[in-house]
Amino acid sequence: MNEILPPCPECSGTFAYEMGALLVCPECGHEWSAAASQTLDSGSGEKVIKDSVGNVLADGDTVTVVKTLKVKGSPAGIKAGTKVRNIRLVDGVDGHDIDCKVDGFGPMQLKSSVVKKA
Numbered sequence: 001m002n003e004i005l006p007p008c009p010e011c012s013g014t015f016a017y018e019m020g021a022l023l024v025c026p027e028c029g030h031e032w033s034a035a036a037s038q039t040l041d042s043g044s045g046e047k048v049i050k051d052s053v054g055n056v057l058a059d060g061d062t063v064t065v066v067k068t069l070k071v072k073g074s075p076a077g078i079k080a081g082t083k084v085r086n087i088r089l090v091d092g093v094d095g096h097d098i099d100c101k102v103d104g105f106g107p108m109q110l111k112s113s114v115v116k117k118a
């Protein structure tokens with residue numbers, strides 16, 4: 001539990017703390033995935049997007065949500081285990097790098113850190 005966490009990629013603050021699969025910077029409020037911050041492909045400069053267990057994701061993949069996600073306007077949210085088909089990888093805001101359509105919820109963006117390749 002005492003591992004040293006990387007500094008905030010936004011403000012280089014060193015007080016980041018873990019919140020689930022994410023790191024949170026209390027200084028600027030930035031949230032990012034510790035895993036995702038290490039997946040930059042230096043060869044092409046293109047970002048490799050990996051799921052919560054390290055599988056590389058691609059457009060058209062089917063993934064499973066690994067933890068219940070809060071959704072505005074939905075009391076239950078998206079339950080862990082929900083299957084999401086035909087994802088599209090995007091360069092989204094705030095680490096939301098998957099564009100998809102969730103059954104019963106419609107189009108939305110998810111973070112790759114909360115899904116697992118199905």
Ligand SMILES: [Zn+2]
Binds near residue numbers: 009013025027028030
């Ligand atoms: Zn910060």
